[in-house]
Amino acid sequence: MPDTPIKFIHPVSAEVMGLATRWLMPKDTTHVMLLAHGAGANLDHHHMQHIADSLAEKRIATLRFNFPYMQAGKKRTDALPVCLAAINLALQALLHKETSCPVLLAGHSFGGRMMSHYAATQLADEELIPASQRIAGLVYFSFPLHPTGKPDTKRAGHMSEIALPQVFLSGTRDTLAQGNLLTQTVDGMQNAKIHWLDTADHGFKILKRTRTNPESVYQESARIVHDWLPTCH
Numbered sequence: 625m626p627d628t629p630i631k632f633i634h635p636v637s638a639e640v641m642g643l644a645t646r647w648l649m650p651k652d653t654t655h656v657m658l659l660a661h662g663a664g665a666n667l668d669h670h671h672m673q674h675i676a677d678s679l680a681e682k683r684i685a686t687l688r689f690n691f692p693y694m695q696a697g698k699k700r701t702d703a704l705p706v707c708l709a710a711i712n713l714a715l716q717a718l719l720h721k722e723t724s725c726p727v728l729l730a731g732h733s734f735g736g737r738m739m740s741h742y743a744a745t746q747l748a749d750e751e752l753i754p755a756s757q758r759i760a761g762l763v764y765f766s767f768p769l770h771p772t773g774k775p776d777t778k779r780a781g782h783m784s785e786i787a788l789p790q791v792f793l794s795g796t797r798d799t800l801a802q803g804n805l806l807t808q809t810v811d812g813m814q815n816a817k818i819h820w821l822d823t824a825d826h827g828f829k830i831l832k833r834t835r836t837n838p839e840s841v842y843q844e845s846a847r848i849v850h851d852w853l854p855t856c857h
Contacts, residue, residue, distance in 0.1 A: 630717050632692055635709045643695050643710065645717065646688040650680040655760065655853060657728040658718050659686045660711065660735025662766075663701050666694045671732065671827060675765060678846035685725070689714040691735075707738040708746060726856060730763035733800070733826065737768055737779060744785040760856035761789035763849055766826045768800040769809065775802040780809045790816040791852045793845045795824030797831070815855075819848045 629642035646667050657679065661667050667688035676686040691710050693702045702710070711729075718727065729739045743762055770776050783790075792810055794801050803820075810816045821841050823831040828841045837844055 628717075630689065630713055632695075632710060632713055634692060635705055636703070641692060641695055643692065643714070644690045645714065646676075647685070647721075648676045648680050648688075649685040650683050652683055653685045653725055654683045655728055656685045656687065656718060656725045657730050657763065658711070658715055658739075659688045660714075660731035660739055661688065661690065661694065662731075662733035662735055664699075665732075666690050674828075674842045675732065675845070678840075678842040679849065681843075682846045682850040684728070684846070684849065687714065687718045687721075689717075691738075701734060704738070704741060708742055711738060711742045712746065726758065726760035728760055728763055728856075730765065732765040733768045736762075736764035736766070740764070740767075740780075740783055740786065743788060744782045747788075759788060760853075761791070762786070764790065764792045764794075765845065766794060766798055766800070766828070767792050767806070768826075769806050770800060770802070772799040775805055777805055777809050783809070783813060787814050789852070789856045791849065792816065792818045793821060793848060794818060795821045795826065795828065795830075795841075797823060797825040800826050817852070819845075821845065 627646050629644055632641050632643045661672055665671060667690050672688055679686055691702055691707055729743060731739045739762060747759055769779055794806055810818050821844060822837055823835040824841045830841055
């Protein structure tokens with residue numbers, strides 16, 4: 625599928641801009657994922673590309689997109705309503721292109737957190753998401769549970785509202801998701817699981833000398849997502 629910018633009307637400033645998108649559609653696709661970037665890296669960052677490439681090997685297609693602040697070259701992230709509007713627009717573009725495969729919502733770090741807010745507040749609105757276009761589940765690549773050095777669970781307060789299956793892929797060295805707190809948070813959710821990525825940090829950098837898994841962290845993540853998919857149906 626071609627990469628087609630999506631027209632975005634800023635819900636606060638009424639500014640109109642074209643948000644970049646990237647499709648990666650493997651042969652015999654089984655699922656399609658809307659994949660949002662983190663706070664400091666756009667859709668073309670090598671981390672996002674590696675995630676998409678590894679998922680494609682498991683026949684999971686991806687549509688990546690930029691949030692408006694990233695598209696405009698700004699460092700400060702957009703407010704939540706702006707992010708939700710951008711996610712909805714990107715999701716509508718995905719649903720317009722692909723109508724046969726189950727859809728997953730996903731993101732790295734900030735992007736995953738915004739997807740969780742979208743799932744908690746928007747998915748019940750059938751004017752936005754027709755019942756025929758069921759969202760199968762959510763995937764979080766390095767969910768940012770708290771800022772570095774400030775461990776708490778406030779950022780997950782809304783996630784008890786999410787009934788969809790969820791899977792968290794979190795590195796054992798991620799300073800934005802203290803292990804015991806993320807475990808406690810996920811254990812309190814309706815249908816969620818964690819997979820710990822050995823020696824990986826928030827950006828999926830690993831300790832080569834001590835990591836025992838021969839897979840790359842991206843291959844491992846894609847395998848876990850693939851193996852988790854049957855729980856979405």
